Every structure is written in structure tokens, then in C-alpha cells.
């Protein structure tokens with residue numbers, strides 16, 4: 001959602017998150033005076049402010065880390081299974097050769 005900036009002659013500059021399809025504000029939601037729409041800044045809310053960014057970033061990092069851990073477990077399991085089935089297959093082949 002884009003973030004729009006408005007200037008109220010009484011309250012000063014304020015920001016408002018609006019859908020691009022929404023009508024721009026004509027009056028200040030605080031004092032009902034006429035407002036002037038400033039140039040919009042199309043930035044995501046997740047990246048607004050250093051606190052938000054830090055929280056978000058560390059959450060993403062934690063998630064990536066846990067996914068990586070799971071993937072590693074999977075890989076180990078697959079590798080384990082493959083090695084076992086390979087050994088089993090190889091043993092069977094050896095027996096078949098001996099029986100022949």
C-alpha cells in the first residue's frame with residue numbers, strides 16, 4: 001500500500017497509508033481543515049522505520065535459518081536412506097552373483 005503525505009495548515013505534515021485506488025484526503029482527519037497532498041512515497045510499511053526493519057529482518061533470518069536446518073535434516077535423511085539402500089542393493093547383487 002502506498003504511503004501518502006499530506007500537509008495540514010494546522011497539524012503540519014502527516015502520513016496516511018491508502019490504497020492507490022482510494023480518493024486522496026481533502027480534509028485533515030484531526031482538525032477537518034483542508035489539506036494539501038504531497039508527493040507520495042511508494043514504500044512498504046515493513047520497511048518504515050529502523051525498528052520495523054530490524055524486527056522484520058531478524059524474523060526473516062530466523063525463518064531462513066530454521067528452513068535451512070530442516071533442509072539439512074532432509075538431506076541427511078535422504079543421504080542416509082540412499083546409502084542404506086545402496087548398501088542393501090549392493091549386498092543383494094553380491095548374493096545373486098554368489099548364488100548364480
Ligand SMILES: [Zn+2]
Pocket residue numbers: 008009010011012028029030031032033
Ligand atoms: Zn489538521
